[in-house]
Amino acid sequence: MFEDALLNTNYLLSQTKKQQVLASSPKISAWVSANAGAGKTHVLKLRVLRLLLAETLPERILCLTYTKAAAAEMSQRIFNDLAEWATARADNLREKLSKLLDRDPTEHEVNLSRQLFARTIDAPGGLKVLTIHAFCERLLQCFPLEAGVPPGFTILDSDQAFVFRREAITTTLREAYAAPNSKLGQALKSVVARATDENFDQVLVELLQCRQWIEDMKDLSYRSGDSTPFESVRKAYCEIFAVHDDTTHKGLIHKQANVLNITDLQAAANILLKGGKRDVKLAGLLSKAAESMGKERISYLRKAFFTTSGRPRSDKQFISKSVRVANKCMAEQLTHARNNLHTLTQEMLGLETVDATLALMCLGSRILHHYDDAKTQRAALDFEDLITKSASLLMENNSANWVLYKLDGGVDHILVDEAQDTSATQWKIINALATEFFTGENLNNSVRSIFAVGDEKQSIYSFQGAVPERFADMGKLFSKQVRDVGQIWKHIPLTLSFRTVKPLLDAVDAIFSNKKRTPGMNLSGMNIYHQALRNSDAGCFEIWPIIKSEPPKNVLPFHPLEDLTPDAPADVLARKIAKHIKNWLKNGEILQSQGRPVHPADILILVRRRQPFGPKIVRALKNLCIPVAGADRIALTDQLAIQDLLALADFILLPEDDLALASTLKSPLFKFDDDDLLLFAPQRKTSLWSALLAHVDRKESQNERFIYAIEKLERWKAFANFIPPYEFFSKILDHEGGRAQLIGRLGPDSADSIDEFMNLALTFDQSAPASLQGFVHWFRDSMREIKRDMEQTRDEVRVMTVHSAKGLESPIVFLPDTCTAPGGGLQSSLVDLIGFEIHQQQKAAPKAWAIKGSRALQPIANGLAKITSREEEEHNRLLYVALTRARDRVYIAGYENKNRRSKQCWYDTIWDGLQDNLCLKHDVGGDKVWRIESTQTQEVLVKSQINSTEVPVVQLPAWALCKAPQASQPTVLFSQSCLESSETNPEMKTSIFAEKKSQEYRLAETLFTSPLNKELESRFLRGRLIHTLLNNLQMYSHEEYHGIAEQYIHMYGKSLGTQTRASIIEEVLNVITDPICSSAFEREAQTDVSIIADLISPFPNDPPLKVSGKIDRLVKTSDGILIIDFKSNRYPPETLNKVNPTYLMKLAAYSLAIRNIYPSVSVRAALIWTFRPTVMEVPDHILHNNEYRLWSQHKSNLDAH
DSSP states (O other): OHHHHHHHHHHHHHHHHHHHHHHTOTTSEEEEEEOTTSOHHHHHHHHHHHHHHTTOOGGGEEEEESSHHHHHHHHHHHHHHHHHHHHSOHHHHHHHHHHHHTSOOOHHHHHHHHHHHHHHHHSTTOOEEEEHHHHHHHHHHHSHHHHTOOTTOEEOOHHHHHHHHHHHHHHHHHHHHHOTTSHHHHHHHHHHHHSOTTTHHHHHHHHHTOHHHHHHHHHHHHHTTOSSTTHHHHHHHHHHTTOOTTOOHHHHHHHHHTSSOHHHHHHHHHHHTTSOHHHHHHHHHHHHHHHOOHHHHHHHHHHHHBOTTSOBOOHHHHSOHHHHHHTHHHHHHHHHHHHHHHHHHHHHHHHHHHHHHHHHHHHHHHHHHHHHHHHHHTTEEOHHHHHHHHHHHHHTSTTHHHHHHHHHTTOSEEEESSGGGOBHHHHHHHHHHHHGGGSGGGGGSSOOEEEEEEOGGGOOOGGGTBOTHHHHHHHHHHHHHHHHTTOOEEEEEEOEEEEEEHHHHHHHHHHTOOTTTSTTSOTTSSOOOOEEEESSSOEEEEEOOOBOOOOOOOOOTTSOGGGGSOOOHHHHHHHHHHHHHHHHHHHTOEETTTTEEOOGGGEEEEESSSTTHHHHHHHHHHHTTOOBOOOSEEEGGGSHHHHHHHHHHHHHHOTTOHHHHHHHHHSTTTOOOHHHHHTTSTTOSSOHHHHHHHHHHSGGGOOHHHHHHHHHHHHHHHHHTTSOHHHHHHIIIIISSHHHHHHHHHOTTHHHHHHHHHHHHHHHHHHSOOOHHHHHHHHHHHTOEEEOOTTOOSSOBEEEEHHHHTTOOEEEEEEOOOSOOOOOGGGOSEEEOTTOOSOTTOSSOOEEEOOTTGGGSHHHHHHHHHHHHHHHHHHHHHHHHHHTTEEEEEEEOOBOOTTOOOTTOHHHHHHHHHTTTOEEEEOTTSOEEEEEEEOOOSOOOOGGGTTOSOOOOOOOOGGGGSOOOOOOOOEEEEOOGGGSOSOOOTTSOOOOOOBOTTOOEEEOOOOOOOTTOGGGTTHHHHHHHHHHHHHHGGGSOGGGHHHHHHHHHHHHOTTSOHHHHHHHHHHHHHHHHOGGGGGGGOTTOEEEEEEEEEEOOSSTTOOOEEEEEEEEEEEEETTEEEEEEEEOOSSOOSSGGGSOHHHHHHHHHHHHHHHHHSTTSOEEEEEEETTTTEEEEEOHHHHHHHHHHHHHHHHTTOOOO
């Protein structure tokens, strides 16, 4: 059996090899239809390599891929092969080329292959492996004037475009609200009247996705010379919905109310009263209609003539046979009135649909106007602009011929990957480029080709404009163009799967064998057929029973409330899957084809939608300590770490925000609990912040954690006003340990969220005025998401949607979300009007708003039916993609809620296709399952057996085991003066330097005092407040000093006592106004001068000393430069010999650095003591002595903090 399978495998492989060689031939144009796992990307790579070997210039190859990741992977594969060719041994190189060409390479080809890597790297513009959007961006950058786009434009990413659209919507709604009687205002009223609160946003979102339709309608109105906007469009829509041009709502109401006059109504009612029960009921309605007028009468008539669903009553349901026979004239009269009312109702509904659609069109036109204006002001384009403007440039623009002429000399071969997902407009761009290959003088040039590879069965991106039928249509179009000029065209199917084992592929064929059961899968009319290369590997296709909702439990009244509600089926299934995986990992379940135990990274769990099952399965896996990568997309605003940071920002911006402060205090940044808050929150009569400050002010309430929190928050409030958002959060997260606190409490998964949050803060700083409030508003409004790379190699279970899994594979795949049906068709707000053409130049199908009740109109019904049909077809293709991600095993599961599973769900589709092939089994836990499986018939070579030949061990020389010596450079980091201790005893035993592993040294002074000491509370805050006032008060007049200082201290020094705050103001004003210190506060003086310098050592062979710090004041005087260092010590020394040596060495370092910058200028240094305003100038000889101490001290390796 194994030998037969091997022969069959070799035959399939040889046939596929021939197909690949044919498809990659540079002499033909080819259209490749490849099954999942058949090596589409590999064939594309082979064709590029063969084109390069055929001496095609690298820059003349254009390879279009669907995603950036695919483009990067394709480029990497190509360059990897070229790099191997450049360095391979001669015999290995010939072997590689022989496999590629299916023949022996010529000597020229061998020599050329070694040069291709360098040629491709050096090619002008490089090898063009691009997404269609990246190509269009290059195209427009080359021809901005011809395309009508700003030169040097930027590209809006999806998040930026979302913000721009939101701003455009807001601006439009404000305009409409400000002018309610304008056309825009009336349009808004009409839209609001017909849209519920829930779907108003949905309507606008769908509207902005139909930009081309709005542009078409605006173009029609312009071409028709309408005196009022969309006048001709309204006429066209009235014709579609069979509404007369002069019809008005008022006129239709009058006609409906008078389908029968009062006399006829009364006469009919009197006759019907003599009939049966149904006739009597009808008589009552007609009598009430006769007694009422206008809309009220219409309401009674509709109840009389129509069913509750709005359809006309049939003759049998209308008037009893006996009454109808006895009163033929009356019966005919009522029947005519019924039919007439139905016609008028339809016309009224059509008129309302036309008016609603036109109102929406008016609103959308204005929104797009503001959106385009915003892009123009910023010289930006969005992704849709790239496609539409490129298509216009190549096809409609007056310069199109010129552009194509210029491009024609730049591209000889076009290759399209994942062609089934290419939209109609993108195909127009490709067609415009390729058509030039086969016209005019190009026919006399060397062979030029078009190549595409795709699979209609995997077209799952209809929301991005993909239409699977277009893949075959474009193949036919290009086939005709190529053959018309006598060149070779081949349509090549690739059916051999290199990925999936035979049992799984047989199951896929069986599931999709019935065209009626799975529409949208057999577009070519041929049966779906897969061939498996892995015929001898074990495989398993297993179906689990559906988890159904349980009835409410019988519990006693005193039981907890949670016992009253049974577990949701989705939760039960999530726990079951997690337990199943846990047992695999615990018991060493063997993956037979690999000959090893199952790893978490082998498992891929696919869901149709992220909610509701995605978070449940992630939670269940984490509860059992199973490594899981988490969701593939994460909404940042839903992450606890981000919510904590935003709450902190809210408090900083508005300290009276009690909820923000409470959230911040309970976050990992402060770790308060409810008991902490209960100490001061419940009895408060002011804000929570004021209550916290008052609580700390009470001596009996001293608490180190509370003081610590107040000091931190005050510090953060202080620098939030002066630094951009990125620096603000960077200080909190990185400088003060906030990142470690958040990750330590919330887990490593929060790291990605925090990193992305910081990236966005940096982006905001670079693109907008740097304000914390602006950033918080922008961030919350943009609804940012993290898109995780799920191709990572970490050993974790992956959970993602089927759309995200496109292009990925995994040994084991779970499909737990199989009992929901394709949804959304009837919820669509805008539907295509199938078969209607409003004008010849339209580029998109006309659309209409499917308002409530409009489903009764045939054009709307046809459009909704088309949407439903499309969704059902894509639903089936999505199942195909999900099933073909697996290499070895597939597990099908599902759950039902109270409403039972939906029709046409995946579970039923799979069961119907496989029920004749399934075998009933019991899993390890004894649960019933249905299975299709095969055993391993091929011996597996375990990794431990690979390359098991003993290799002689070579002893490395000693130098190879030693680290290379590193040049060391001592570094001194000076602290900012007023951030030092407020109290320093000159006699204190102070260490100066601390050696670190990297041989960096830190020079700083720290006083260790109890935070409960009231006199010294918040000592660092006191220093910062003094420093800030000294730096900024000089900008104001003398009369303003006290008021500004008092206002600042009151705002940022609330945690300090009243006496402390008063002493700070007094101390600062004494210094600024003291004549002795006046030189430090001249307007020419520079404040907080950052300095970094390499000081040359006076000792031979010593490395330079790197100094980094800030000079409080740098004053340029007539005779030189004066360096001033502020000190806020409470009891300053009276003489220089009592000054802390650390201070003198700092001034010495600063002086030496400044002298290196200004060698010909006299440099002096001084200390200013703020407690009692005193200027203490340091003589040159003391500075010189301390310069030597800088080098001598670090050698003694003393410890300082």
